[in-house]
Amino acid sequence: MPLSALLLVPDLSFVFAQSVSGLTxxxxxxxxxxxxxxxxxxxxxxxxxxxxxxxxxxxxxxxFVQWTGAGGGRFWLAALAAALGVAVLGGIVERFLxxxxxxxxxxxxxLFTYALVLVLGDAAKIIWGxxxxxxxxxxxxxxxxxxxxxxxxxxNLFVILLGPAIALGFWLALQRTRAGRFIRxxxxxxxxxxxxxxxxxxxxxxxxxxxxxxxxxxxALITPMRAIVPGMDTEVIVEAFVVVVIxxxxxxxxxxxxALIYGQVLSFGILFFPRFSIFSIFxxxxxxxxxxxxxxxxxxxx
Amino acid sequence: xxxxxxxxxxxxxxxxxxPAAGSRYYTFLANDVVIWALFATSLxxxxxxxxxxxxxxxxxxxxxxxxxxxLMKTAGVPFLLAFPAAGLVxxxxxxxxxxxxxxxxxxxxxxxxxxFAQIVWAICFxxxxxxxxxxxxxxxxxxxxxxVERMAAWLPFLGGYKTSEYFYFLTLVLVAACLWLLxxxxxxxxGRMLTTIRENPERAEFIGVNVRRYELAAFVVAGAxxxxxxxxxxxxxxxxxxxxxxxxxxxxxxIMTLLGGMGTFIGPSLGALVLIWLNQQxxxxxxxxxxxxxxxxxxxxxxFPGGIAGAxxxxxxxxxxxxxxx
Amino acid sequence: MLEVRELKKSFDGxxxxxxxxxxxxxxxxxAIIGPNGAGKTTLFNLITGHxxxxxxxxxxxxxxxxxxxxxxxxxxxxxxxxxRTNIFPRLTVFQNIQAAFLCHRGRGWNLLAPVDxxxxxxxxxxxxxxxxxxxxxxxxxxxxxxNQKQLELGITLAxxxxxxxxxxxxxxxxxxxxxxxxxxxxxxxxxxxxxxxxTEHDMEVVFAIAHRITVxxxxxxxxxxxxxxxxxxxxxxxxxxxxxx
Numbered sequence: 001m002p003l004s005a006l007l008l009v010p011d012l013s014f015v016f017a018q019s020v021s022g023l024t025x026x027x028x029x030x031x032x033x034x035x036x037x038x039x040x041x042x043x044x045x046x047x048x049x050x051x052x053x054x055x056x057x058x059x060x061x062x063x064f065v066q067w068t069g070a071g072g073g074r075f076w077l078a079a080l081a082a083a084l085g086v087a088v089l090g091g092i093v094e095r096f097l098x099x100x101x102x103x104x105x106x107x108x109x110x111l112f113t114y115a116l117v118l119v120l121g122d123a124a125k126i127i128w129g130x131x132x133x134x135x136x137x138x139x140x141x142x143x144x145x146x147x148x149x150x151x152x153x154x155x156n157l158f159v160i161l162l163g164p165a166i167a168l169g170f171w172l173a174l175q176r177t178r179a180g181r182f183i184r185x186x187x188x189x190x191x192x193x194x195x196x197x198x199x200x201x202x203x204x205x206x207x208x209x210x211x212x213x214x215x216x217x218x219x220a221l222i223t224p225m226r227a228i229v230p231g232m233d234t235e236v237i238v239e240a241f242v243v244v245v246i247x248x249x250x251x252x253x254x255x256x257x258x259a260l261i262y263g264q265v266l267s268f269g270i271l272f273f274p275r276f277s278i279f280s281i282f283x284x285x286x287x288x289x290x291x292x293x294x295x296x297x298x299x300x301x302x
Numbered sequence: 303x304x305x306x307x308x309x310x311x312x313x314x315x316x317x318x319x320x321p322a323a324g325s326r327y328y329t330f331l332a333n334d335v336v337i338w339a340l341f342a343t344s345l346x347x348x349x350x351x352x353x354x355x356x357x358x359x360x361x362x363x364x365x366x367x368x369x370x371x372x373l374m375k376t377a378g379v380p381f382l383l384a385f386p387a388a389g390l391v392x393x394x395x396x397x398x399x400x401x402x403x404x405x406x407x408x409x410x411x412x413x414x415x416x417x418f419a420q421i422v423w424a425i426c427f428x429x430x431x432x433x434x435x436x437x438x439x440x441x442x443x444x445x446x447x448x449x450v451e452r453m454a455a456w457l458p459f460l461g462g463y464k465t466s467e468y469f470y471f472l473t474l475v476l477v478a479a480c481l482w483l484l485x486x487x488x489x490x491x492x493g494r495m496l497t498t499i500r501e502n503p504e505r506a507e508f509i510g511v512n513v514r515r516y517e518l519a520a521f522v523v524a525g526a527x528x529x530x531x532x533x534x535x536x537x538x539x540x541x542x543x544x545x546x547x548x549x550x551x552x553x554x555x556x557i558m559t560l561l562g563g564m565g566t567f568i569g570p571s572l573g574a575l576v577l578i579w580l581n582q583q584x585x586x587x588x589x590x591x592x593x594x595x596x597x598x599x600x601x602x603x604x605x606f607p608g609g610i611a612g613a614x615x616x617x618x619x620x621x622x623x624x625x626x627x628x
Numbered sequence: 629m630l631e632v633r634e635l636k637k638s639f640d641g642x643x644x645x646x647x648x649x650x651x652x653x654x655x656x657x658x659a660i661i662g663p664n665g666a667g668k669t670t671l672f673n674l675i676t677g678h679x680x681x682x683x684x685x686x687x688x689x690x691x692x693x694x695x696x697x698x699x700x701x702x703x704x705x706x707x708x709x710x711x712r713t714n715i716f717p718r719l720t721v722f723q724n725i726q727a728a729f730l731c732h733r734g735r736g737w738n739l740l741a742p743v744d745x746x747x748x749x750x751x752x753x754x755x756x757x758x759x760x761x762x763x764x765x766x767x768x769x770x771x772x773x774x775n776q777k778q779l780e781l782g783i784t785l786a787x788x789x790x791x792x793x794x795x796x797x798x799x800x801x802x803x804x805x806x807x808x809x810x811x812x813x814x815x816x817x818x819x820x821x822x823x824x825x826x827t828e829h830d831m832e833v834v835f836a837i838a839h840r841i842t843v844x845x846x847x848x849x850x851x852x853x854x855x856x857x858x859x860x861x862x863x864x865x866x867x868x869x870x871x872x873x
Contacts, residue, residue: 046409100604106408107355108603111560114553115603118596126590234550238420245413279424286417290402293410486742491735494743498727501716507698508676508708509787510731 013149018267024156024225026263027163031218032236033243033255034170035211041187041250042207045109049116051237052124053090053212057082057219058228059124062133075138079220083213090212094205102204117233125230135223155224162221166214167256174252183207187250242285248298257296314478321467333470335578337534340477342558342570343484344527349556350564351488352520353500354404357412357552358419359528361399362392364547366529367536368426371439374537381445385476385533392529393522395422400521404514416549426544438543442536444469473534480527485567487523496520557599563611572610629654629823630791635674635684644670646847647684652791652840657817657824659834662844663867668827669711671844672795676708677701688791702732707789711796713776715783717769721760724768724779726751728786751786757816758782774805778812785816792817794826798833806830810837835859843867 036050060082061075068074093116101109136142137155144153174180185193186203194200226232239262247258265284269277294300317336321329341363348354366388373384399418403411426433433439447468454461463471487493495516498506503513536542545551562573577595584594606613630652637645645667652658660668673679675686677698685694693701702708716724729747730736755761758778763771768779777797784792797813798806814837817824828834834841834855841858843851851861858864 040409044409046413097600104607107349108607110355110412111557111599112603114557115596115599118592118599122590122593122596126593238549241413241416245417249409275428279421279428282417282420282424286402286414286421289406289410289414289417293406293414486740489742490740491730491738491743491746493739494723494727494730495736497719498716498731501718502714504678505710505714505716505783508702508714509728509783510699510702511736512697512699516736 011149016148017150017152018271019264020150020152020156020160022263022267023160023260024263025266026259027159028218028222029236029239029243029262030163030256030259031166031221032215033240033247033259034167034252035214035218036240037244037247037250037252037255038183038207038211038214040244042183043204045106045113046241047211048110048113048237049093049120050113050211050215050240051233051235052117052120053086053215054219054236055124055228055230055233056089056120057086057216058223058232059128059133059219060085060216061220061223062128062135062228065135073138075135075224078135079217082220083217086216086219087209087213091205091209094208098208099201099204117237121230121233128228130230133228135228137224159221159225163259164256167252171252179206239281242281244295245285246288246295248295251295251298254295254297314474317474318471321463321470326464326466329467329470331578331582333466333473333538335575336470336473336477337531337538338555338558338574338578339571340480340534341528341531342555342562342574343481343567344524344531345555346559346564346567346570347484347488347496347520347524347527349559350566350569351493351500352496352517353503354517354520355408355412356403356415356521356524357549357556358399358415358417359524359555360549360551361415361419361422361547362396362525362528363532363535363551363555364419364422364426364544365395366392366532367542367546368433368439368532369529370533371442371536371542372432374445375439375442381537385530388533389526389530392532393526396522396525396529397518400518400525404517404521416552419547419549419552423544423547423549426547433544434542436544438541439536440541442541444537445472469537473538476530476534480530481571484527488567492516492519557595559609560607561598561602561609563609563613563615565608566611566615569609569611576610629689630675630825631687632671632675633685633687635671635686636682637670637674637679638682644847645674645681648844648847648849649684650842650849650852652823652825654823655821656839657814657837658826658840658842659838660825660827660842660844661829661831661834664829667844667847669795670847672708672793672827676706676793702787702789705788705790706793707784707787707791708793709777709780709784709795709797711799713773713780715768715776715779717767719768720764721755721766721768721771721779722751722764725754725782725786728783732787754782754786757819758785758812773800774809777801777809781813781816785820789822791823791825794824796827796829798828798830806833 032050032054035053036047039045039047039050057079061078064078064081065074068078098109098112101112137153141155141158144151145157146152174184182193182198182203185198186200186207193203243258243262244255245258246261247254247256261284262281266277266281269280273280288295317332320332341359345356345359348356348359369391370381370384370388373379373387374381379387399415403414403418406414427436429435444465447465450460450468495506495511498509498511499513499516507513532546535546558573558577559570560573561577562571563569580594580598581591584591588594602609608616632651633649635645635648636643648667648671660671662668670679674681677693677696677700680695685692687693688704688706691704693704693706696704716727719727726743726747729750730743733747735746752761752764755764758781760775760778760782763775768776771779781794781797794813798809801809810833813824813826816822838855840853841851841855842849843858843861843864845867850867851858851864853861
């Protein structure tokens with residue numbers, strides 16, 4: 001191969017590093033988008049506030065660390081506590097507010113989730129201010145690995161492994177547990193499920209709680225890598241929408257696939273076509289909707 | 303009952319006196335309201351009358367603004383041509399985007415409108431040479447009002463106003479014309495066909511309505527008028543910026559439409575008035591306007607889904623019924 | 629006038645309609661009967677273009693109409709009512725009928741004229757003939773079930789059809805309403821020289837007015853003929869044993 005051709009190909013270790021960063025971003029997005037996809041699959045609602053739960057998870061983890069101090073296993077405790085807190089919030093919102101909108105027009109439900117974005121977003125601003133916050137990486141996962149000439153932080157590796165682990169665990173739960181079977185049934189035909197005596201209302205609340213937990217966890221875990229700022233909610237929700245559309249609204253593995261595709265397109269898009277990277281993401285979303293609206297692995301809505 | 307048309311004329315006439323009666327601030331507010339009223343009414347053609355929920359209507363607003371901005375600032379085209387161009391270009395984009403959107407239903411339709419709007423935003427954000435990129439296009443020139451100044455020699459009441467006030471009068475006239483046109487469209491057989499689509503698309507098909515074609519037509523008309531509103535807004539705002547097409551702008555105008563009442567023609571204009579006025583009031587006390595807006599939205603959704611106009615209508619109906627009984 | 633040949637339709641492996649053929653002569657009143665799940669509504673949807681058949685054809689007035697979109701079909705002279713009442717709920721009774729006239733007579737693309745002045749007399753005449761003139765100003769969604777069915781009939785008639793396809797026109801009605809409804813439908817069909825094809829559960833209705841009856845069972849035709857022939861048909865009696873009214 002002529003030398004000139006070699007010069008056009010970017011450094012292989014650089015490509016690898018980009019790929020890893022794309023993978024990391026993908027796993028975070030998967031964590032967040034899976035909650036969004038779950039809510040859509042069962043409740044048939046696109047939850048704009050999901051990004052806000054993600055943000056609250058991040059702020060929650062930060063706050064917990066402020067109270068208990070960093071160090072030791074505190075980070076993990078903080079992340080868990082934040083995710084649980086967000087889950088509880090989600091449950092309250094669903095049980096006492098969102099439930100009243102079932103049966104009303106879809107537009108109202110959508111706008112309600114958007115109202116949550118406004119209210120909770122500003123609530124976060126009131127409580128934590130507008131200055132950037134951040135958390136340092138937990139001890140034990142500081143430092144980095146050298147692989148193929150690229151430096152991969154351990155924390156990134158952790159996230160990359162965590163993603164599929166959670167995916168697998170989640171999928172197993174859906175397939176093997178009773179609750180999981182109910183959730184899958186509800187996604188297919190909720191009326192029949194109700195007629196069979198299953199408490200569909202409680203199921204909906206449970207789904208919302210679980211999804212919010214996932215979103216909050218994603219937010220908590222991203223704190224060592226990204227700054228916690230207002231606006232991170234609207235930024236992530238659009239990304240989550242793209243992922244869920246590409247993979248298929250309501251499809252679990254579709255979300256996983258969509259997140260992977262999104263991560264790679266974004267990181268390599270920035271590399272090769274920096275001006276078109278944002279455009280290409282939305283163009284991909286539009287293309288999927290035009291050609292195959294129910295996404296790569298989704299099923300057509302009834 | 304005084305006819306609606308008379309009320310409209312009265313409101314229009316009194317709107318002309320805002321610069322004389324109020325301060326510059328009130329003229330600014332009124333100008334804002336008038337432009338957004340057009341934007342919201344154009345959206346309502348889709349949402350309220352055809353039943354199509356679009357999350358990307360700001361795309362056409364942005365396209366209109368950039369068209370007028372680019373033509374007037376970069377190419378020196380006079381307003382008389384740049385303004386209709388905004389509507390034309392926006393309508394063309396609506397035709398292309400809408401062609402794909404109307405093939406989808408409900409949530410997929412909404413998502414595709416959102417995707418197209420974000421594409422428009424991304425292009426405006428990154429195409430530095432043409433759109434000014436992230437910085438946008440500040441200092442869009444006002445249209446030239448020399449002609450009016452010269453006419454003031456014969457018609458003295460035309461003279462002595464500031465440029466911003468002349469622009470306000472111009473906006474009033476143009477928006478009034480657009481709203482009148484839209485009201486004719488809504489009240490026409492075409493508009494009636496749109497409501498049949500909203501009420502029952504399956505039945506509409508079986509009275510001969512080619513639902514896709516009508517929906518596309520509604521999309522184009524709505525997009526064109528949104529573009530005209532955008533063209534005006536770019537000048538009014540003294541600059542055109544990428545966030546004109548961002549999805550949060552689409553949600554703003556959607557909330558406005560809901561607030562005023564999606565089921566009526568004047569609802570969205572009412573929503574524009576109330577929301578902009580409220581925004582100005584709240585912003586002077588606190589920076590947490592989104593919180594207030596969110597709370598208002600929640601109250602609306604749970605208590606007054608018909609918006610202000612809807613609430614007024616049902617109150618009037620209850621009054622009439624109690625009068626009949628008594 | 630209407631001919632159906634070997635129509636087939638399957639959903640996810642379940643064959644809803646499997647090779648159905650029959651014909652409807654002009655000016656006749658024909659009925660399709662069969663137990664629940666026999667495929668009657670699917671068959672209707674195939675004829676009226678709401679579904680595309682996997683195989684087979686539909687011919688109307690010697691013209692192949694298989695798979696033609698519904699909005700084009702009603703221009704050709706086919707009118708249809710639906711099993712679940714299909715009207716425009718938030719429009720008034722008058723507006724419901726007027727909308728059908730507007731579209732059918734090609735005014736749908738008029739963007740500027742005020743809509744109220746169109747077809748006032750025609751709408752009122754039609755409302756009168758279906759017995760809803762006194763309710764012209766009422767919002768359609770608030771009408772009784774029976775009135776809504778009348779309205780739906782009116783909407784269909786406004787399209788000046790030559791054939792009327794009615795899917796379970798008396799579903800959900802009391803005995804009194806059923807009698808009135810059938811009387812109305814038969815009178816209108818006679819007055820306007822319409823061909824009528826309807827599906828029904830109520831055997832009394834069917835045997836009272838139908839000239840020809842086609843019996844469907846599990847997606848296939850098991851009998852086809854005059855009421856006397858069908859009543860005496862062995863398999864029909866077997867299928868309906870225990871289901872006869």
